[in-house]
Structure formats: C-alpha cells, structure tokens
Amino acid sequence: MAISMTDAAINHVARYLEKRGHGKGIRVGVRTSGCSGMAYVLEFIDDIESDDQVFEFGPVHVAIDPKSLLYLDGTELDFVKEGLNEGFKFNNPNVRSECGCGESFNV
Amino acid sequence: MALLQIAEPGQSAAPHERKLAVGIDLGTTNSLAATVRSGEAQTLADINGEHLLPSVAYYAEDGSVEIGSAAMIHAAEDPYNTIISVKRLMGRGVEDVLSFGDELPYRFAPGEGGMPFIETQAGPRSPVQVSADILRALRVRAEQSLDGVLAGAVITVPAYFDDAQRQATKDAARLAGLNVLRLLNEPTAAAVAYGLDQGDEGVIAIYDLGGGTFDISVLRLSRGVFEVLATGGDSALGGDDFDYALARWMLKESGIELEPNAQQARYLTTLARRVKEQLSAEDCVELVLELDGQSQGLSISREQFDSVIEPLVKKTLRACRRALKDAGVSADEVREVVMVGGSTRVPLVRARVGELFGREPHIEIDPDRVVAIGAALQADVLAGNKPDSEMLLLDVIPLSLGLETMGGLVEKVIHRNTAIPVARGQEFTTYQDGQTAMAIHVVQGERELVTDCRSLARFVLRGIPPMAAGAAKIRVTFQIDADGLLSVSAQELSTGIESSIQVKPSYGLTDNEIAGMLKDSFSHAEEDMAARALREQQVEAGRLVDALEAAMAQDGELLDEQETAALSEAITELRNVAGGGDAAAIEAGVQSLAKLSDEFAARRMDKGIQRALQGHRVDELGKELK
Numbered sequence: 060m061a062i063s064m065t066d067a068a069i070n071h072v073a074r075y076l077e078k079r080g081h082g083k084g085i086r087v088g089v090r091t092s093g094c095s096g097m098a099y100v101l102e103f104i105d106d107i108e109s110d111d112q113v114f115e116f117g118p119v120h121v122a123i124d125p126k127s128l129l130y131l132d133g134t135e136l137d138f139v140k141e142g143l144n145e146g147f148k149f150n151n152p153n154v155r156s157e158c159g160c161g162e163s164f165n166v
Numbered sequence: 167m168a169l170l171q172i173a174e175p176g177q178s179a180a181p182h183e184r185k186l187a188v189g190i191d192l193g194t195t196n197s198l199a200a201t202v203r204s205g206e207a208q209t210l211a212d213i214n215g216e217h218l219l220p221s222v223a224y225y226a227e228d229g230s231v232e233i234g235s236a237a238m239i240h241a242a243e244d245p246y247n248t249i250i251s252v253k254r255l256m257g258r259g260v261e262d263v264l265s266f267g268d269e270l271p272y273r274f275a276p277g278e279g280g281m282p283f284i285e286t287q288a289g290p291r292s293p294v295q296v297s298a299d300i301l302r303a304l305r306v307r308a309e310q311s312l313d314g315v316l317a318g319a320v321i322t323v324p325a326y327f328d329d330a331q332r333q334a335t336k337d338a339a340r341l342a343g344l345n346v347l348r349l350l351n352e353p354t355a356a357a358v359a360y361g362l363d364q365g366d367e368g369v370i371a372i373y374d375l376g377g378g379t380f381d382i383s384v385l386r387l388s389r390g391v392f393e394v395l396a397t398g399g400d401s402a403l404g405g406d407d408f409d410y411a412l413a414r415w416m417l418k419e420s421g422i423e424l425e426p427n428a429q430q431a432r433y434l435t436t437l438a439r440r441v442k443e444q445l446s447a448e449d450c451v452e453l454v455l456e457l458d459g460q461s462q463g464l465s466i467s468r469e470q471f472d473s474v475i476e477p478l479v480k481k482t483l484r485a486c487r488r489a490l491k492d493a494g495v496s497a498d499e500v501r502e503v504v505m506v507g508g509s510t511r512v513p514l515v516r517a518r519v520g521e522l523f524g525r526e527p528h529i530e531i532d533p534d535r536v537v538a539i540g541a542a543l544q545a546d547v548l549a550g551n552k553p554d555s556e557m558l559l560l561d562v563i564p565l566s567l568g569l570e571t572m573g574g575l576v577e578k579v580i581h582r583n584t585a586i587p588v589a590r591g592q593e594f595t596t597y598q599d600g601q602t603a604m605a606i607h608v609v610q611g612e613r614e615l616v617t618d619c620r621s622l623a624r625f626v627l628r629g630i631p632p633m634a635a636g637a638a639k640i641r642v643t644f645q646i647d648a649d650g651l652l653s654v655s656a657q658e659l660s661t662g663i664e665s666s667i668q669v670k671p672s673y674g675l676t677d678n679e680i681a682g683m684l685k686d687s688f689s690h691a692e693e694d695m696a697a698r699a700l701r702e703q704q705v706e707a708g709r710l711v712d713a714l715e716a717a718m719a720q721d722g723e724l725l726d727e728q729e730t731a732a733l734s735e736a737i738t739e740l741r742n743v744a745g746g747g748d749a750a751a752i753e754a755g756v757q758s759l760a761k762l763s764d765e766f767a768a769r770r771m772d773k774g775i776q777r778a779l780q781g782h783r784v785d786e787l788g789k790e791l792k
Contacts, residue, residue: 075172075204085172100178101170103205139169143213143311146169146203 060132062087062123064116067138068147072119076103083107084120087136087149088127097130097164099149168313172204174552185317187347187549188308189355189541192297192321192335194253195377195404197221198535199304199319200542201312202551207359207542209535210304210311218534219307223249223299225286233303242432246273247286251378252300254401255282255293256338257331294334298341305344318347320545322537325351325383326397328565329610329622333651347548353383354392355540356504360528362387368501369395369493373519373527375482376507378404382486384493384500395493398485405442405509408475412438412466415474420455420462430457445471446511472514479518486522503527508534563588567622567644567652570607572597572708573701574616579644582612591643593659597709599716600632604640608654608667614694615701627656627665635713696749703752707744710756711737714763717770724769736762 064072072085084107088100104122107113111122123131135150157164179185188201188210196218200209209217216235224237225247232240240248249272255263260282263274273285283290301321308316321344323335332349339346350358353372357363362370367388374381381399385392413434417426426434437453444451445468455462490497503523509515510533519527531539546552563586568578571594580590596604604627611619630638639659646652655666714737722730740755 071204072172075206078206086175090178098178099170102173102175102178105175141169141313143210143307144169144313145311146171148169 060128062114062121062128062131062134062136064119064121065135065137068136069116069119071138071147073117076119079103081105084113084122086111086122086124087131088124089130090127100127101147174205177551179551184314185549185551186308186312186314187318187320187542187545187551188304188312188316189320189350189538189543189545190301190304190322190344191352191355191535191538191541192253192301192323192338193221193376193537194251194379195221196534197300197304198538199308200535200538201308202542202546207539207546209538210307212307219300219303221251221253221300223252223291223296225249225288225291227287229288231288231299233300247288249284249286249291249296252293252296255284256297257328257334258282258293294338294341297335297338301339301342301344305342316344317549318345318545320348320350320355320541320548321346322350322352322355322541324381324397325353325394326381328620329652336651347545350541350544351383351392351394352506352537353381353385353394353397353504355537355544356506357385357387357392357502357540358543359531359536359540360502360504362502362504363392366501369495369499370502370504371486371490371500371523372504372506373482373486373510374399374506375509375515376404377406377509378402380404380482380485382482382489384489384495395495396489398489398492400481400485403478403481405507405512406435407478408442408509408512409435409438411474411478412442412471415470416441416455416464416466417457419466420457420464422455422457422460422462424458426457433457441466442471442512446513468513475512475514479515482515483518483522486519497523500525504536505529505533506536563646565610566612567608567610567646568619569642569654570609570616573705575698575701575705576609576611576614576616576619579642580646586646589643589645591641594640594642595636596630596633596638596640597635598712599635601635601638602630602632603628604630604656606642606654606656606665606667608644608652614698618694622652623654623667625654625656625665625667627658627663629661629663630658631661635709700747700749700752703749703756704744707740707752707756710759711740711744714759714766717766721766721770721773724773725766729766733763733766 076082076084082103082105084104086100086102086104089097090100091097107122108124111124112128114121114123130153131151133152137148137150139145139148151164154164173179186201188199190199191197198209198218200207211217212219219234220238222234222237222241224232224240226232237248241250260274263282275283275285275290281292283292284296305316319339321335321339323332327335335349336346352374356372356374357370368386370385370387372383372385374383379399379401380403381397383397384395386395413431416438417434424430437455441451441453445466450465450467452463452465455464500523503519503525505516505519505527510529516527516529563580563582563584566578566582567580568576571577577592579592580588606625606627607616607621608623609616609619610622613619627640630640640656641659642654642656644652644654653666653668655664657664714733718725718730718733725733736759740759743751743755
C-alpha cells in the first residue's frame, strides 16, 4: 500500500517545512468527522509514532498511521491553484461520495 | 474538493470549521491583506497578481464604488469624487479636517456627532464609510483566496492613534462585514513579523517611511508585552518627497527653463520615481527628458541622488533622535531596528539608519508587506489555529485614562503602558453632605489638570442615598478590551445602583493633540505638580468652609456672637486666599481656620453625645457597644 505526491506538492511541503524551522515532516491521514463521514488530516509532525508508516519523497517525510493508510491507498497528494485560492488536494481513488464542498467524504 | 493547508500537529480543523483569519494593513497610501497558509504568512494578491491595494475610492454617479487602481485612474480628472488618504481623516472632527486646508480637495459637510462627511456625487460619505469600502475590497479578495468566510481579522493602526481613531477603524471594519479579532499597533506588527516577540527582551526601533508619512516608534519588549516608549515622525514626509526633490533637480540640471504645469509636473515626478527605484539597484541611470518640445539627455548617479535627498533623510534622523530622547534610551541600547515602508528600499536611508543605531536594520521581509504579515501571524493565533502554548501577544494603552475629581484634577485609574485587556476599579466618595448624584468625567492624557487632557466621555450616577460627605462609597471601574476601547461603570456600593458608559469618542479632536500630549507631560511636569498642589489646597479649603458653614447653620446656638463673628471673618478670609494662587498660604489658612473651629467642633460633639444618650440606660449602651 502506498501514496504518491506530485512535484508541486513536494516543493511546497519542503518550503513550508523550511519556513517552520523544525519538525520531521508531515502527517496525512483520515479521521471520522464532518457531514459525510470522513475528513483528511494534513499536519506538520514533530514526533513520528512507532506504528506510523513513513514514506519519503525527496526531502519530504510523510507519516501515515496504518488505519488511515487503508483509506488512502493509491492517493496522490497534489498542490493546485484555483483562481486566487491555492492549497493541497487529495486525489483519492477510494472515495465513493463527497459532501458538496468536498471537505468530507465516504469510502 | 476543498483545498487544504498543512496544520500544526493536532490542530487539523473539522470540515466546515476551518478558522480563516487575515491580517490587514489599512494604510494611508496602500492597504493589503495577508494570511497564514501551511504555517507561512503570505500577502494575498488580486486577480492581476497585485498585492498592494491603493487606498483610494471612487464614487460614481450611479452610486457604485471603485477601489484601488481602478479608482486612482479618476484621481486627476475627478478629484472631488476620488477619495485618497482617507486614513488621515479617521476619527477627526469637522473643524480639525477643515484645518488641513487646501491639502485635501474635498467638500465637507458636518454630520452626526461632529463627524465630517465628504460630499461625493454618490452622496455624502464619512471617512469610516470610505475605509469600510477599502476593507470590504480586501475582505472579498481574502474570501476568494481562502475559499471561505473569514472568522476574523487583525487590523493594524498607528501606535499614536487615540481612542477615537481606533474606534473609527473598528467601526469601518464592522461596516465592511469583518469580525475584528484585535487592533494591533503597526510597529508591533512589524516586530512580530520578524519574530521579535519570541526573542530576547529589549528596546526595538521601527523606522517606517511610507509614500507620504514617516513614523518612528521606540518599543520595549518585556514579559511578552510591547510597550510603546515613544513615537514620533512627520505626517507630511515620505518617499513622494524624494520624487518631488529629484524632479526639481532633474529639471534644473536639464537646463530646460519652464514653470511646469500640472501635466508636466506629473510627467517629471513619474520619471523621478522610476529613476529613484532604478538607483536602488544600479549606480547610474541614463534618461532623456522631453519637455515643452525640447529634449535633453541626462545621467544621474547614485551619489547625485543621495545628495538631493540627504536633507530629507536627515529630517527623519532628527525625528529618530527626538523619539529616543523622549523614550529615555540611547541609540546603542536599541537591540533591533526594523524597516517598514517602500521608501526604506533607498540605500541611503538604510545606510543612515544603520549608522544612527549602530547596527544593520532588518530588511529581509518586503517593507511594504511586513506590517500585514505580522498582523496575519497574530490573526492566526487569535483565531485559534495554534496550540495554546503559543504566546499571545499583548498590547498596551498609549495614554493614561482617568477621571476628573474635585478642583479639575485628574485621578488616573489606568496608567499608560498598562497591558490590555485590563479592568481597574477605584473607590470614590461624595464631596458634599446629602449629595445624591455624581458626575463622572472620563479623560485621557498624562497631565495633572483636566483642562490639559482630552475629554472622552461624561455620565452621571444618580440615586446615591443622601449621606454625610465622604460616607458614600462609589466604585468606578475602567475596562479596556483587547482593542484598547474603553467602557466605564460606576456603582454605589450600599445600594448597588449602577451607571455605565461605553466610550463613544466625540470625534472632536484637535490635530497633533495626542502626539504632543506625552511630550507636554514631561515638559510641564513641574508646573503640573504646582498646579496639583494648589488645586488640592483649594479643594481642601472649600470643603472646610462648606462643612463649617453647614455646622454653623445647624448648631449656631453653641457659639456666642463674638465667636460667630470671628469664625465668619476667618471663613471670608480663607475664601479670599483660596481664590489666589498661593498654595502655601491656603494651607496655612486652612490650618488656622481648623484650629479656630476646634472648640466649636468639640461642643458639637458633646451635644451629639448628649442627644444620643438621652433616654437610654447605661447597660443598654453597653449592649450596643458589644
């Protein structure tokens, strides 16, 4: 099981990590919440948990807990601009339905 | 799907509960908004990639409004309906605004509460409304950039802004549909952008040279609080003056003789600005001047430019030295110097400021954006996107707040440089027997006499039960919220009756009053002390005379004719002395009258005791005394 990152996403994460000045990488995951069941987690991490699975994309370390990985398998993490807005986007093949705004989803 | 940002550990927001917050630098010339995304503070661009929004509003005949560059196009051909530099009018009264004279081309009409209204073809607009239109443009930009509704904003204001100007700014934000998390002093925001709030304690200088204004602020960071030690500057000196000076020099140097008309002057200053900007990176600029059908090649070196603007730069350095003197610190005590404003890109400015403070000033963050960036960092913390352990920056009040006591004296309740938010209470009492109401007059300033301070508000506490003078206990509480806005309440403690006021500034300010107030309080310290001593003695004399006369009216039969005459004469004499200006003489008069009336007071006390004892048995009294 694995996830992937686009170059744009890697570059932005690397830049933000450098700006932040500390931390071991980022954590991606899912948690139950929201109007449609699940929501993504995207955070800096200062400590890697023992059961985390860690992926390396160039300088960027991505930690995922085993349960989240089930829902994220095959996901591509991208960084996109939409009009004036910009940010990270999960292209997750496991998603069956999303709420209107896409902030939460169902598998 | 919605686009996500990287959160701090454990701070991922639930869907639809992302707390979007922005920092807004509402400037005289330009405004801009910034936000924190994935831990990085960045300013927000409009659709054309422009970050700076010119603080200009154009009011069209059909009632529509244009903001920014679109509005600036109209400035030359339709100055009455194109409002620029509205920040200078914020929180000002009509008279104040008119005293700016020809500087501002607008037609003013007085409005509610003395607030000036600018006549435009779309109808009258107050400075608050114009500012709100500018803020609204930034809010829309931010909501498009962040794809959501803003939870709140931190808006910056100059450190010297008083209560009225802060309130006006806050009103404008509300009108623009913004939830104001906090008003933040501009120099404080600049210091925060450089992370100086997380650094060592010490003195920090913020040198802010914008397009049309210059501000120097001396701050002291201690225990996480930025204290404003002194502010100074020149509200009519900025980078634009560099352009004018260079334009005049270029015309003279070209040998073309003419008195430039408006269009030619604009051509010259535009050219001069370009030369100035190029000379920040290059040592020499070549150009061709085309005026009045003549053309003349010109070569301008950095040295020549430096000598043209040197007098202007020196002027700012003088203001810096003055501010340091006011703050009571020397230049080498300043630990960090932060540069703000586009004109600090000029190499000569950086060099001279560096020499003055003996250290390299901070220039790493774009000086046009540094204030907005600091505000965004604060907004992020205030909106709750950071773990609680992150320090929350505190601000302080710039001028003391107090109230008027008998004799026109100021009793300070909250002293300047107190960290906000804060609430302080103080007990006051009545001055006269049977007094049933008390006027509370709230003032702001450092001086000892009410007449030298600024009046903020008045209200009356009524329904005090009639008691002897000094027996009533009235607790007056001053409360300042995180934005530096004040509410005052007064409560009579025996009955609990209460009265309060939210200080709605009168907008009736006189220019430069606040800026000069601090300085005055130092230069007038001695005469203020003398004035206070005099007023205190006058109040004391008045109190004694009133009390004695009341007593004589009540218990006059305890005095024989001669004694009555002697007391009356002494009272008249004390009244005369109290009308003069000799504090020592009044004090002596008070003492001699007090002595003269001692015997009378003793007789009254005897009479009182006799009256109380009449008809009681001794053992009853014992019980009462237990």
